[in-house]
Amino acid sequence: MASEESRIEDELSHPILLAERVQTAVDEAESFKLECSEVGKQVDRLSQKLRTVVRLATAAPVLYERPIRRIVAEVSKNLERALTLVRKCKRQSILRRVVTITSAADFRKLFNFLESAVGDMKWLLSLFDPDTAGNNGIELSLAPIASNDPILSWVWSFIATVQMGQLPHRIEAANELASLAQDNDRNKKIIVDEGGVSPLLKLLKEGSSPDAQIAAATALYNLAGDQEKVKAIVNEVGVPIIVQVLGDSPMRVQSHVATLVARMAEHDSISQEDFARENVIRPLVTLLSFEMFGEDQSNDQLGKQSIHSLIQINREIEKSTLAKPQSRGSSSSSDSMYRPHSNTYSSSSYSYYSEGSSRGGHHRKERENEKPHVKLQLKISCAAALWMLARGSVLNGRRITETKGLLCLAKLVEKEQGELQFNCLMTIMEITAAAESNAELRRAAFKTNSPAAKAVVDQLLRLIKEVDSPILQIPAVKSIGLLARAFPAxxxxxxxxxxxxxxxxxxxxxxxxxxxxxxxxxxxxxxxxxxxxxxxxxxxxxxxxxxxxxxxxxxxxxxxxxxxxxxxxxxxxxxxxxxxxxxxxxxxxxxxxxxxxxxxxxxxxxxxxxxxxxxxxxxxxxxxx
CATH class of the missing domain: 1.25.10.10 (Leucine-rich Repeat Variant)
Known part of the structure; x- marks a missing residue:
């Protein structure tokens, strides 16, 4: 952090030194004295504002640097123009005067540049002082440097407010960024390029209020519309933050965060691996099975079925190896046999498992008293996240089956309707696709004597036979086909x-x-x-x-x-x-x-x-x- 502040100070010191040189050149001018004097006044205004920015920047606990760097670089160019022009007005030989002709038009052009520079500095200072800003403490005026692209000026203002403003203003600014990101892809690119991801993740992590977290999660969701933007979130170490918030937040926040997980996993396979590394499957399954199992039963079942497998999978991720599809011709009746995983313990997996049962504990009472539609929306979001995480990933498919996830999905397909039922069914279909390509997963998850596997097959057959809806029947038929090699004669x-x-x-x-x-x-x-x-x-x-x-x-x-x-x-x-x-x-x-x-x-x-x-x-x- 100190090195970053030092670089900003160096960048600000350069135009201040240029301003002093311009003032010296003004004092030495022999021609166009009136014009040079006006240049000196403009440069003095710039110098004062630059020094104010230095004081505010060094005193600020957090600093949004992007507009500072852009505006100061443009101010430096204009000061260099001023220095070059004013120096021409110094006493020179007759030959030099003929070669370097200075006119009043040159000064008029320079005044316009300096006026724009003063306007940019005035706008920049407004970012540090919410009391002088416009609507809700957010500066909505346009910086002259961004006059040809108003969106850039607004993005700077909103990001600066999210990073440096008061909580109500930060929430409003995050909502404004979410609205801009929803409009078009160009706005998303500007927000990402101008450093908007990091402040949004910080707002999400702080947990200062549910509204702030929801605003941040919504903005990040709207940004994560393609692989490039998702990678930007991953590169800002966003995955651990998202998983942490998912495990320990109010239910309505968890719903938005689970939707964000689904969006990121949908657009980027690398983020699927990162979420797996952070063990996101466990809190998702736990939230999905909320009120389905008793607390003790839930914890016991998770402990018995998942701890060794979580360890094994975590070790595989660290080795950067994904499970490879087995030869289709190697399937045999041995598919019904179960091969236990290694008993070697991984400290990272064990520590996560130990903490998992207590995560969100202080929100348990709020969850129990939450409105039914909020609970339903959370389950819909968690099921969608599991669907996207399992899509094309043997590793995540195995993780889901080795918790109580498979049985939970089967029960929800049986009892629920609408979007929740569909998301659960699609998750099952992705798991069966992984099982078709991976004999080990097929043997472990879909043994003939497995209650979870039996429950899944029962529900798939029920949908095929009893439900007159191709939207549900087609995934069910596909899933049965994908499990073809798991069925005995x-x-x-x-x-x-x-x-x-x-x-x-x-x-x-x-x-x-x-x-x-x-x-x-x-x-x-x-x-x-x-x-x-x-x-x-x-x-x-x-x-x-x-x-x-x-x-x-x-x-x-x-x-x-x-x-x-x-x-x-x-x-x-x-x-x-x-x-x-x-x-x-x-x-x-x-x-x-x-x-x-x-x-x-x-x-x-x-x-x-x-x-x-x-x-x-x-x-x-x-x-x-």
Whole structure:
């Protein structure tokens, strides 16, 4: 901090020295004395204001430097212009006078520059004195330096107030920044470039009032509209501050902060890792499960299920390694086995776990008495944050499953409706996507004897069978498909509902059902033979044939599923081999040139059906790509 103050003093000392040189040159002027005298008056005004800024800057406990540096640099340029012009008025030889001609127009131009410099300094001083400012202690006038871009002047004023003003003025200024950031991307860039992130984070962290924290969180949310702006927040060490506020704030503040977490995680995968490193999953799950479990039960379950896994994951993050997808062909019945994590303790994870149960303790009573709509909004925000954190991240998906998060999500999908139910369902879908690509997560989180896994599957099947809403049914169908390799052969309840959806009136719904069934029947699934037979026995062929007559997307995925079923059909006659063969041969002749990746798969399916249909039973074999 001392080095920063020293640099500001050095920057301010340069124009003060220039002003003294100009005054000396004015005293030595031999021509245009009247004009030089006027220059001296203007420069004296500038010098006094510069010295005032030095006093205020050195006395201020916190200082917003950006406008000071910009304005002082411009003032220095104008003082250099004045020094150059006034020195020309000193007694010179006749030849020098001819070469360097000075006119009254030069002085008129200089007066305009100096007048603008005085206006800039007057505006700058107003930032340090709220009593002289405009609306609500915020300076809303325009600095001449920013006359061509009024937004810049307002941004400077608002940021300075957030950093140096009184609390009511800081709240108002943060709200003004939030409004500007909501308007357009250019305003966001100006706010970030002019150093607005750090004061907003400071206001959020201080906890001086819930309104101040909400204003700061809203402004940061509006700024975090793309990856570049999110990185600016991360680079200001914003993630630890955000997680701390999330864990220990009033409920309405937590709701805004959770929304900010979701926004940042949505736009930047690096921030996902940073939030994971700060263990943000735990407070989010705790807030989401508020009033769902008893306090003792909640803490016990978190302790039993999450402590070792939090340690293990924390160590993995420190090594900067994310879990890699396993080979799709390596799945086997061992997916149902659980492999415990290491018992080695990490001090950082353990300390966080120890503090977690007490975080927000003094707000517990307020939370219990909070209005229902505030509680609901908090849960919606937390579910959205978990959704964005889990999206594309095996690591965060594992964290959620190793707390009570999976069971909590299943219960909310069962009991809630609207946005909260949807956010929870989308979080489950992202976790199942991570489980599909990571065998370890699949074995640990979706064991057949796991109550949480069973609860999730129950709710997914309930949505598929009982809810007539593709908005909810499509994510549920996708999730079942993503878990295809986790289901054992004896699991009979998941195939039927998916087959039923093949004939859904919504074509997208039927296509998603075909994609999900394809994950059961594809050769990468260790139990593809058993699953394919069950799909055929569930009378999937008629609706699948109808699906092939839809658009190109439904035709493509329907054809893939049909090929898998043909390859793994065995001796069953339910496949209707003659009809299926006709469809495959027609596709091979007409459409496959546009989809070369399907040519080999269709050829193998046709060969298999021809071999079976011509009666060569003893020579039959299943072709697996």
């Amino acid at each position: 004896r699991e009979t309840r998941v195939i039927g509902p998916l087959v039923t959806q093949l004939s859904h009136k919504d074509l997208d719904m039927g296509t998603e059902a075909a994609i999900a069934l394809g994950k059961f029947a594809c050769p990468d699934n260790f139990l593809c033979m058993e699953h394919s037979k069950r799909i055929i026995e569930s009378n999937a062929i008629p609706p699948l044939m109808k699906l092939l007559r839809g658009n190109e997307h439904s035709w493509l995925h329907g054809l893939i599923l049909l090929c898998y079923l043909a390859l793994h059909s065995g001796n069953t006659n339910s496949l209707e081999p003659t009809r299926v063969l006709t469809v495959l041969e027609g596709a091979d002749r007409s459409a496959l040139p546009q989809h070369p990746e399907l040519r080999e798969l269709v050829s193998k399916a046709i060969y298999h059906l021809n071999l079976y249909h011509t009666g060569g039973h003893s020579q039959r074999m299943a072709f697996v790509p």
